[in-house]
Amino acid sequence: xxxxxxxxxxxxxxxxxxxxxxxxxxxxxxxxxxxxxxxxxxxxxxxxxxxxxxxxxxxxxxxxxxxxxxxxxxxxxxxxxxxxxxxxxxxxxxxxxxxxxxxxxxxxxxxxxxxxxxxxxxxxxxxxxxxxxxxxxxxxxxxxxxxxxxxxxxxxxxxxxxxxxxxxxxxxxxxxxxxxxxxxxxxxxxxxxxxxxxxxxxxxxxxxxxxxxxxxxxxxxxxxxxxxxxxxxxxxxxxxxxxxxxxxxxxxxxxxxxxxxxxxxxxxxxxxxxxxxxxxxxxxxxxxxxxxxxxxxxxxxxxxxxxxxxxxxxxxxxxxxxxxxxxxxxxxxxxxxxxxxxxxxxxxxxxx
Numbered sequence: 441x442x443x444x445x446x447x448x449x450x451x452x453x454x455x456x457x458x459x460x461x462x463x464x465x466x467x468x469x470x471x472x473x474x475x476x477x478x479x480x481x482x483x484x485x486x487x488x489x490x491x492x493x494x495x496x497x498x499x500x501x502x503x504x505x506x507x508x509x510x511x512x513x514x515x516x517x518x519x520x521x522x523x524x525x526x527x528x529x530x531x532x533x534x535x536x537x538x539x540x541x542x543x544x545x546x547x548x549x550x551x552x553x554x555x556x557x558x559x560x561x562x563x564x565x566x567x568x569x570x571x572x573x574x575x576x577x578x579x580x581x582x583x584x585x586x587x588x589x590x591x592x593x594x595x596x597x598x599x600x601x602x603x604x605x606x607x608x609x610x611x612x613x614x615x616x617x618x619x620x621x622x623x624x625x626x627x628x629x630x631x632x633x634x635x636x637x638x639x640x641x642x643x644x645x646x647x648x649x650x651x652x653x654x655x656x657x658x659x660x661x662x663x664x665x666x667x668x669x670x671x672x673x674x675x676x677x678x679x680x681x682x683x684x685x686x687x688x689x690x691x692x693x694x695x696x697x698x699x700x701x702x703x704x705x706x707x708x709x710x711x712x713x714x715x716x717x718x719x720x721x722x723x724x725x726x727x728x729x730x731x732x733x734x735x736x737x738x739x740x741x742x743x744x745x746x747x748x749x750x751x752x753x754x755x756x757x758x759x760x761x762x763x764x765x766x767x768x769x770x771x772x773x774x775x776x777x778x779x780x781x782x783x784x785x786x787x788x789x790x791x792x
Contacts, residue, residue, distance in 0.1 A: 443531065446462055451540065472489075474491050476494075499514070539569050540569055562704070602779045619675050641659070651757065698717040714743060716744075
């Protein structure tokens with residue numbers, strides 16, 4: 441195997457888990473290329489690896505009637521042509537797809553060129569892009585052992601999700617120092633993912649007096665979503681990269697959406713968590729499925745977005761903090777597979 445092509449994009453969640461996989465192949469002398477949508481976020485995440493970044497046209501795949509679907513359908517067609525040309529020029533031995541709306545044209549082009557595809561699905565059930573791509577996929581790696589897509593005839597491999605080594609090497613003392621957290625006071629990290637979550641942001645600020653009375657709050661708000669607000673024990677961040685592992689290591693409790701990658705990171709780090717999944721009005725329900733599974737396993741506490749307000753948030757936080765030793769013990773029972781090694785093995789088998 442001489443050349444690997446990776447693809448995925450739309451959010452950090454479709455790029456970040458790919459980075460350790462690319463690093464593993466680069467260390468083995470394999471040439472690696474990446475195809476994304478060309479967003480600044482995607483480029484900035486891939487850039488440190490020195491991997492060639494190729495951008496193609498991408499359109500969002502919606503499940504509802506919208507005029508934008510017509511425009512985006514054209515973008516997808518353009519992306520398919522661009523992907524066909526790119527793969528014809530790059531001639532990879534295998535494609536690894538992390539999903540997201542940019543991935544489907546690449547997977548289809550790989551099928552046209554008879555290049556084997558290994559895909560990875562982070563959620564409990566495949567997203568639309570991966571569902572459309574499944575007929576062209578040789579092997580599907582999944583994060584949850586219960587995931588088993590209907591009518592998929594290829595190889596199904598339970599791998600978990602790759603987690604950045606820097607995240608696992610987070611230092612709690614550095615995280616607490618960054619927040620100037622007094623000794624003995626808990627730390628709560630609140631995050632809505634790489635793009636933030638306005639609903640959670642607003643409710644956290646409504647409940648700020650009660651929350652800062654109980655803990656030091658590290659609030660990751662999303663790009664452009666911090667506000668002019670100075671409260672002792674409250675720290676806002678647009679997005680955290682280098683210090684993210686330290687903040688999570690310092691966290692006694694994490695309040696988060698239940699995107700699959702974020703949830704999997706919390707499980708690997710054995711962090712007690714309160715999940716607030718996106719409602720079905722704003723998503724296909726994948727976060728609700730992820731959260732329900734984690735709660736059923738005893739790893740998480742779930743607060744439905746429809747029930748979210750300052751009172752319910754503080755009540756849920758109080759209940760988890762009061763039960764923190766037991767919550768920590770339950771989530772410590774989660775055992776993660778060696779995701780990178782398993783995915784690398786699946787990719788090599790597909791290329792053989």
